[in-house]
Amino acid sequence: MTPDYDKQTNPRWPNWLDNPTQRARTVARMYRAHLRAARPDLCDQADETASQFGETWMLEREEPIDPDRELTTAEAAALVNVPPQRIREWACLNRRDDPNRKVLPRFGKRGRETLYLAGQVLEAAALVRRHNTGR
Incomplete structure (x- = not known):
């Protein structure tokens, strides 16, 4: 099995402009959402571990976004x-x-x-x- 991760474009992917990193992050967010729904305690634990290593891109934004900012x-x-x-x-x-x-x-x-x-x-x-x- 050869993963499609390294392909710059993937014709089957919904947003063809996404690069491999963006596709991987989208898939990771999907898995995280399922984990959050099934086991919030494990999701919090995984988030804490990732945050300790400086990876916070997957965390939800809690602050409201001012459209005029x-x-x-x-x-x-x-x-x-x-x-x-x-x-x-x-x-x-x-x-x-x-x-x-x-x-x-x-x-x-x-x-x-x-x-x-x-x-x-x-x-x-x-x-x-x-x-x-x-x-």
Whole structure:
């Protein structure tokens, strides 16, 4: 058996833009959700162990997200668990339903950093996800 982990793209995967790490994290989150439902105590124990090693990407965000919060490219990428390059791609990509609008509009600049609004980042991620699962 040869796992598909190392393939840069996987045509069977719902979001074809996801890289191997993102696919692995999505699968890990699925397993974590099932473990949380079946044995919350074991899930907490596993979360604590991972956190001790500095791995917190799988933990749920408890803080509410202000849709008007200005985010840098790196912060926007972290919010929706994609690489920063994906945020830049969305900012250059025209929407299919309205070619005059970008998938993710740029909000402004802070020094050399491009800024995006958190609400628009979440909307762009949902739009891309809907597009990719609908193909």
